[in-house]
Amino acid sequence: YTAANFSGRMPCVEVGDTIVRVARQTLENSIKYIHENYKKIGCRVVYGDTDSLFIIFENMRKIDAFNLSYKIVDEITNMNPKPVKLKFEKVYYPTVLLAQKRYLGYMFETSDQVEPVLEAKGVEIVRRDGCQIAAKILERCCKILFEFKEIDRVKEYLINQLIKLINGKINLKEFIIAKEYRGRNTYSNPQSIAACQVANKALLKDPLAEPLNGERVPYVIVYGMPGVALYELVRSPYDLIENPDLKLNFEYYITKQILPPLDRIFILMKENVFDWIKGLSFKPKIFHYLTEQL
Numbered sequence: 001y002t003a004a005n006f007s008g009r010m011p012c013v014e015v016g017d018t019i020v021r022v023a024r025q026t027l028e029n030s031i032k033y034i035h036e037n038y039k040k041i042g043c044r045v046v047y048g049d050t051d052s053l054f055i056i057f058e059n060m061r062k063i064d065a066f067n068l069s070y071k072i073v074d075e076i077t078n079m080n081p082k083p084v085k086l087k088f089e090k091v092y093y094p095t096v097l098l099a100q101k102r103y104l105g106y107m108f109e110t111s112d113q114v115e116p117v118l119e120a121k122g123v124e125i126v127r128r129d130g131c132q133i134a135a136k137i138l139e140r141c142c143k144i145l146f147e148f149k150e151i152d153r154v155k156e157y158l159i160n161q162l163i164k165l166i167n168g169k170i171n172l173k174e175f176i177i178a179k180e181y182r183g184r185n186t187y188s189n190p191q192s193i194a195a196c197q198v199a200n201k202a203l204l205k206d207p208l209a210e211p212l213n214g215e216r217v218p219y220v221i222v223y224g225m226p227g228v229a230l231y232e233l234v235r236s237p238y239d240l241i242e243n244p245d246l247k248l249n250f251e252y253y254i255t256k257q258i259l260p261p262l263d264r265i266f267i268l269m270k271e272n273v274f275d276w277i278k279g280l281s282f283k284p285k286i287f288h289y290l291t292e293q294l
Helices: 013-041 062-078 132-148 151-166 194-205 237-242 250-269 273-278 285-293
Strands: 043-049 052-057 091-099 102-108 117-121 177-180 216-221
Touching: 013 043, 013 052, 013 062, 052 062, 062 091, 091 250, 102 132, 117 132, 132 151, 132 250, 151 250, 151 273, 177 194, 194 216, 216 237, 250 273
Parallel strands: none
Antiparallel strands: 043 052, 091 102, 102 117, 177 216
């Protein structure tokens, strides 16, 4: 409201900077208080950003984590001037913290909640710029990990899903990727942009078929000649339906869409997802090809 110089209604950079500084100082004071008073019993702040704190409760039951959270919230609220208030939101058990504003976990909002809810922030499960098959497999793998805490179960599920995918047991809708289109004249190299490729091919058929600025353009990746650039393998989903000679490029989807987000999570547990495929004693024919690509 105050920090925007030209578009703001009341531009005043000093006020905006002061708010940010005071907020950061409040956050740092809260972190210091928690570490000074609760670190000995296994409580420490593992993440703090803008206006929130993530506190890890080591070797503690879920009910104890709730009770201690309520206590900490009241103490920090009392040490700040009104109307500053620290609110308790939820307990994650278990959880994975990937990076700033990127995490997921089983969420409990009350101590008597029986079934948790998988909540994800900033990862492919909730992002709109990927394909559904990658989000679906990632979500199921995380649920298996959280529920059973066994890497082998996750590995077994993943391999089975990849075999189903390769055998053609698929839903085309789950492989569609949608990217925002910003107009042909806004890109320095439009031919390398998938959304532009789809738009240009549509314009050849209909001069009025160009997508609107900001519209999400759907496309799929198909097989092509070896060595062909990726942008040349971009096709509209309708082209794939109308042309039986076009086939989905499963190697691309597995190596670029499905495995990378999984690997970013399981690498925290010293597990390399790509090695799971390389280490298979029995591989379908396409898995041998994938192993070479990996």
